[in-house]
Amino acid sequence: MGEQSxxxxxxxxxxxxxxxxxxxxxxxxxxxxxxxALMGENGAGKSTLIKVLTGVYTIDGGEVRLGGEVVHIxxxxxxxxxxxxxxxxxxNLCTNLSVAENIFIGxxxxxxxxxxxGLMRRRASELLARLDLxxxxxxxxxxxxLAIQQMVxxxxxxxxxxxxxxxxxxxxxxxxxxxxxxxxxxxRLKADGVAILFVSHFLDQIYEVxxxxxxxxxGQLIGEFKTEELPQVRLVEKMIGKELAAxxxxxxxAQRTREKVAEAEPILQAKELGRTGAIAPFxxxxxxxxxxxxxxxxxxxxxxxxxxxxxxxxxxxxxxxxEGKQVNLRDxxxxxxxxxxxxxxxxxxEGIIGELSVRENIILAMQASRGWTRPIPRRKQDExxxxxxxxxxxxxxxxxxxxxxxxxxxxxxxxxARWLITEPRLLIIDEPTRGIDVGAKAEIQxxxxxxxxxxxxxxxxxxxxxxxxxLSHKIEVLRDRRLVEELENTSDxxxxxxxxxxxxxxxx
Amino acid sequence: MTILKNRLFWPAxxxxxxxIVNAFTSNQFVTVRDGHLFGSLIDILRGSAPLVLVAxxxxxxxxxxxxxxxxxxxxxxxxxxxxxxISDLGNQNSVGSVLLIIVIAIAVSLLAGLWNGALVALxxxxxxxxTLILMVAGRGIxxxxxxxxxxxxxxxxxxxxxxxxxxxxxxxFLIAVAAVVLITLLTxxxxxxxxxxxxxxxxxxxxxxxxRSRRITTMVYVVSGGFAGLAGLIYSANIKSADSxxxxxxxxxxxxxxxxxxxxxxxxxxxxxxxxVLGAVxxxxxxxxxxxxxxxxxxxxxxxxxxxxxxxxxxxxxFREKVFGRFTSTRTEAIA
Numbered sequence: 001m002g003e004q005s006x007x008x009x010x011x012x013x014x015x016x017x018x019x020x021x022x023x024x025x026x027x028x029x030x031x032x033x034x035x036x037a038l039m040g041e042n043g044a045g046k047s048t049l050i051k052v053l054t055g056v057y058t059i060d061g062g063e064v065r066l067g068g069e070v071v072h073i074x075x076x077x078x079x080x081x082x083x084x085x086x087x088x089x090x091x092n093l094c095t096n097l098s099v100a101e102n103i104f105i106g107x108x109x110x111x112x113x114x115x116x117x118g119l120m121r122r123r124a125s126e127l128l129a130r131l132d133l134x135x136x137x138x139x140x141x142x143x144x145x146l147a148i149q150q151m152v153x154x155x156x157x158x159x160x161x162x163x164x165x166x167x168x169x170x171x172x173x174x175x176x177x178x179x180x181x182x183x184x185x186x187x188r189l190k191a192d193g194v195a196i197l198f199v200s201h202f203l204d205q206i207y208e209v210x211x212x213x214x215x216x217x218x219g220q221l222i223g224e225f226k227t228e229e230l231p232q233v234r235l236v237e238k239m240i241g242k243e244l245a246a247x248x249x250x251x252x253x254a255q256r257t258r259e260k261v262a263e264a265e266p267i268l269q270a271k272e273l274g275r276t277g278a279i280a281p282f283x284x285x286x287x288x289x290x291x292x293x294x295x296x297x298x299x300x301x302x303x304x305x306x307x308x309x310x311x312x313x314x315x316x317x318x319x320x321x322x323e324g325k326q327v328n329l330r331d332x333x334x335x336x337x338x339x340x341x342x343x344x345x346x347x348x349x350e351g352i353i354g355e356l357s358v359r360e361n362i363i364l365a366m367q368a369s370r371g372w373t374r375p376i377p378r379r380k381q382d383e384x385x386x387x388x389x390x391x392x393x394x395x396x397x398x399x400x401x402x403x404x405x406x407x408x409x410x411x412x413x414x415x416x417a418r419w420l421i422t423e424p425r426l427l428i429i430d431e432p433t434r435g436i437d438v439g440a441k442a443e444i445q446x447x448x449x450x451x452x453x454x455x456x457x458x459x460x461x462x463x464x465x466x467x468x469x470x471l472s473h474k475i476e477v478l479r480d481r482r483l484v485e486e487l488e489n490t491s492d493x494x495x496x497x498x499x500x501x502x503x504x505x506x507x508x
Numbered sequence: 509m510t511i512l513k514n515r516l517f518w519p520a521x522x523x524x525x526x527x528i529v530n531a532f533t534s535n536q537f538v539t540v541r542d543g544h545l546f547g548s549l550i551d552i553l554r555g556s557a558p559l560v561l562v563a564x565x566x567x568x569x570x571x572x573x574x575x576x577x578x579x580x581x582x583x584x585x586x587x588x589x590x591x592x593x594i595s596d597l598g599n600q601n602s603v604g605s606v607l608l609i610i611v612i613a614i615a616v617s618l619l620a621g622l623w624n625g626a627l628v629a630l631x632x633x634x635x636x637x638x639t640l641i642l643m644v645a646g647r648g649i650x651x652x653x654x655x656x657x658x659x660x661x662x663x664x665x666x667x668x669x670x671x672x673x674x675x676x677x678x679x680x681f682l683i684a685v686a687a688v689v690l691i692t693l694l695t696x697x698x699x700x701x702x703x704x705x706x707x708x709x710x711x712x713x714x715x716x717x718x719x720r721s722r723r724i725t726t727m728v729y730v731v732s733g734g735f736a737g738l739a740g741l742i743y744s745a746n747i748k749s750a751d752s753x754x755x756x757x758x759x760x761x762x763x764x765x766x767x768x769x770x771x772x773x774x775x776x777x778x779x780x781x782x783x784x785v786l787g788a789v790x791x792x793x794x795x796x797x798x799x800x801x802x803x804x805x806x807x808x809x810x811x812x813x814x815x816x817x818x819x820x821x822x823x824x825x826x827f828r829e830k831v832f833g834r835f836t837s838t839r840t841e842a843i844a
Contacts, residue, residue, distance in 0.1 A: 331720065360705075375698050
């Protein structure tokens with residue numbers, strides 16, 4: 001990787017938005033055949049830098065060189081022509097069209113104006129074969145898993161222009177085996193000499209796949225490092241700009257309060273509760289002040305279980321007791337009135353209302369339970385909202401800003417605020433830390449611990465075992481839509497122990 | 509410059525321009541005759557009442573991400589019900605009986621709205637299809653009610669709601685004002701507006717936030733039906749008959765246009781009552797002006813279309829940027 005072979009060089013990039021300097025003198029470089037991770041918290045400037053590269057934003061200073069020549073990228077099309085392709089977090093393809101159509105949409109091979117379907121399918125198969133993917137290219141895209149869809153998007157991107165490939169959070173909705181599959185593809189492309197810019201919040205993945213990383217913080221360049229020379233802890237410190245003391249102090253908290261919890265009254269008891277096709281009948285007891293973690297792979301029934309406890313879906317067997325009394329949660333509002341809160345894993349589609357302001361999003365659940373005839377007085381709204389913006393450090397601290405303009409971590413905090421103001425006795429949070437940065441993650445974990453210390457029961461659903469282990473008093477392990485084991489989170493329980501259960505399904 | 513950026517600036521400017529044109533071309537803009545206000549301005553305000561009412565209901569429906577195509581047919585039904593019952597009265601000038609009949613006609617319209625709401629919110633049919641059913645069937649129902657005839661009525665009290673005056677102002681105009689005030693209070697003084705916008709923004713997220721989306725969705729169709737019924741009464745009282753064929757014909761398109769001009773997006777979410785009212789009055793003023801300035805009748809629809817296209821373009825930020833951007837130094841900044 002000699003200096004002369006640089007494929008992309010950005011120097012002194014500056015981008016200013018009204019009132020904010022989003023990028024201030026940032027350098028970034030890419031060599032062919034390397035995976036370069038762009039690191040930073042939400043709001044550090046990662047997205048802005050990518051948007052500069054893809055021509056969504058024009059820069060206010062600095063220069064971009066592609067293959068040694070200065071280029072001005074004025075739009076996504078120009079970026080593509082210059083050899084820069086992007087695959088985003090959410091697959092931006094037409095899932096109702098076939099795989100081949102998706103790869104060639106807008107540039108179908110034609111003869112006399114007619115599309116040559118046979119040729120198109122053949123070329124699509126060849127392209128995917130290069131990524132070690134052997135699938136029926138005439139089947140609609142939505143018949144395949146998200147991982148395959150992701151790879152189809154990559155195949156398309158690589159075929160259009162193969163010099164620089166930007167992967168923006170490609171793994172956030174994939175499970176472990178799918179991630180492995182994706183990484184195999186990335187390594188193959190790397191071997192072909194493609195320069196890959198990789199963004200992910202999963203540090204383990206960064207360390208697994210990247211050669212080099214550039215860290216940004218608050219729009220400024222912190223530095224460029226070789227991945228193998230920078231330990232994870234140091235990386236995190238560089239990203240958040242402070243020591244990780246907050247996180248470490250959490251470690252033994254779970255142990256500390258377990259005795260107290262066992263004596264508390266159960267808040268919720270599920271007896272043989274189940275829903276056909278979603279989750280097999282299960283038994284579960286949650287006490288006041290207890291954090292119960294749900295562990296399991298994607299699609300193991302974690303979310304399905306959580307939704308039953310909130311009345312988001314109706315059970316078709318078993319019964320549910322709240323504080324000893326049998327209840328029928330007909331819809332979410334009934335559950336809410338009984339002191340249950342539920343924050344969905346799909347932040348953008350089932351959580352926030354993007355168009356509404358931070359204030360409106362925060363008061364929404366409370367207002368819904370009061371009914372439309374009893375509006376919360378504006379002064380009280382402002383009071384509550386201001387308090388929670390401060391307590392959860394929601395940024396920017398502007399209650400009237402549309403919530404869709406906030407970063408993922410801050411949106412998650414808005415959702416937490418929405419539920420905390422309803423003062424629930426049981427808080428169900430599904431993947432609250434997915435796709436958000438390390439700093440915000442630590443804050444949310446700390447908050448969960450504090451809430452449970454204060455007597456709130458929490459059902460914590462997460463794909464990250466470390467997180468479940470750190471916070472939970474009790475861990476419920478799910479596999480194939482079945483609750484297979486309940487583990488007291490004692491000191492001998494670790495990620496390996498849980499992985500074993502997930503892998504074997506044994507109820508030892 | 510901020511006033512130019514307000515999305516209602518251009519519609520308002522065009523409305524003012526239309527009114528100015530009217531003031532010069534018509535012999536009377538506003539005058540006092542027999543203690544009432546008269547003139548083309550008053551005609552516009554009075555004539556826009558049915559559209560304002562229908563567009564109000566439409567605004568709420570569109571805010572939830574739906575659409576109501578059946579409003580014209582509901583107008584026909586309510587006019588038909590009212591005229592049939594009035595024509596059966598021994599004394600058509602009995603105020604009490606006419607009031608009762610108005611209540612009945614509106615109740616029927618609310619029922620029609622409930623049908624729409626049930627199809628959308630409970631059965632889960634797409635709004636455009638669900639309301640298309642009543643749009644087509646509704647006129648049939650209205651014709652069945654009137655037995656295929658045009659029913660004429662000679663009722664003073666009934667005619668009053670369209671052509672009468674109260675405190676020097678047209679009754680129809682006052683009805684529309686009352687409806688606007690009612691809906692504004694209902695949506696902005698209670699939490700209804702917020703819940704509506706939330707359901708329109710994301711029905712799934714709203715349900716999980718504990719909002720009973722179905723109830724709210726059903727309700728907006730009921731309200732839309734009720735306002736359409738009221739508009740139908742004003743329409744039929746104006747011509748003193750029930751005309752099932754032309755009552756409210758194509759008004760759903762004008763109403764949708766009024767909502768869009770007013771800045772409410774068709775995909776649902778944020779809505780603006782003031783914008784809708786402005787849009788409705790603008791459309792009515794346009795119709796009146798086209799006639800007043802002497803555009804030949806066969807060209808009026810085309811002329812109207814040109815103005816509407818110009819208006820919609822003027823509201824598009826991207827278009828303004830393209831056309832005027834090079835003349836001004838101010839740049840619109842994208843916000844991350």
